[in-house]
Amino acid sequence: MFPGAFWLVVFFALPLLVIFVISFMARDELGSPVPPFSLDNYQQAFDSLYLNLFLFSLWISLLTTVVTLLISFPVALYIARSPKRWRNILIFLVMIPFWTNFLVRTYALQFLMRANGPINTLLQGLGVIQEPISMLSTPVAVLIGLVYGELPFMILPLYASLEKFDWAMFEAAQDLGADMRRAFLRVMLPMTMPGVLAGSILVFVPSVGSYITVELMGGGKINMIGRVIASQFGVASNWPFGSAISLLLMVVVTIAALVYFRVGRGERMAL
């Protein structure tokens, strides 16, 4: 236990303590933290500008989670119901993007969607459009990028839950008079809730703090909280303020995770 505990304390807990302390400090000309201690950074973080960025990040992440869930559930269901041989191939196909470099995948999507990218070139070549359509640098582009990046992280836990699902239960519900919709909502969904929750957390948490996707798909025009943090440690060079926002982000994500789990437990009890 000792080495594991050591590593967790030194390289997770202590660094968090460090940014906690620094988040109350001021910055010198170079951006490094100096005393005195105050609540100024937190006051600044609750400025309407940053507050709106927080809300926007949460909103986009929530949309990402919902869209990903709506797409992934039928996919996972289809895979779970396929014959064994076919199922293994499909799962292999989901695992490839799961294990592939996130940066590379997001870049692939961005490459496809650029003004001089394959989609525009193809459409222009076919004469469908005259001028290239601008598909990047919008909130929707960021949303598409996040959904694209996170899909495998939703499909795999859902599949794990659905694979174990006992179809006799579904039939039993129908035999007892439930229609498809009711059997789905009252039997299948509650029983696969662990997968839904695991997938939602795995998608929501990285989305809120996402940086790569916002940067590549947003083309510098869309700002989210992860990008604000990165800029405080880069061009804006304000480490104390960056620390304060990081801590707030962590608190928000932790609360969201707790809410998910609480809701999930409630659902299962309702059954």
Next chain:
Amino acid sequence: MGDRAEYAPPAPERPNLRLGQLSLIAVTLFTFAFLYVPIIVLILFSFNSARTGAVWQGFTLSWYQRLLGNEALLTAAGRSLIIGIVSTAGSVVIGTLTALAMEREHFRAKAVWDGLLYMPVIIPEIVSGVSLLLFFAAGGIERGLLTLVVSHIAFSMPFVYLTVRARLADFDRSIEEAAQDLGADEAKTFWLITLPLLMPGIVSGALLAFTLSIDDFIISFFVTGKGWNTLPIYIWSQLKQGVTPEINAISAVLLLFSVSVIALSLLLQRRRN
């Protein structure tokens, strides 16, 4: 039985089911197309001889040839490999020992440690990245190979821990007892019985840790020092400068690499079963 027929609508159910099945297939096809079209197009264009744009101008392998002569890229790839191997070794040892301790030992505040081990899953990467940066800066530790390796162990060790712990959960301890009854001491039991039985969990954990390390951009970006580019950091810097088709070629190579890692892990799993 008679009551049941009253509730089950006999005729419309079948077309409904078929419609359901069709929409499942449609969504699945759409999703796989969405996941794979960008990747396949990227690979295709890594063979395109045009320097800019997406007009096909003929097949070439020159971008791949250039990779082999690109000093900065090869150095970055070599570093990623070294960091991946060292941090995986560290994560495997620490993660396995932690899983064994959490499963078998009794100590205080176990629930707290259990929660702590889930931290890397809950804490956004960017927060881990900046907190490690400030931690190293506060401690006056120079950023480079060492900070990269310890940070990579920190975020990948919990994943090894979780996979090994899952394996330990259905571990039959009577086999260990049998070995000890037959005269094996504790060390011998561990090396000859416990470890081989845990191996599948350890191997999948190691593959996961290695991939996480090789792929990591965000945390590495913050904890690396001047001139210490890993492969993802190198790719990022190239992307920021504007794209050359070389990046398409690197991406294709990395994709091939991931496919082989998965194939390897599936193969290992199948052999164990």
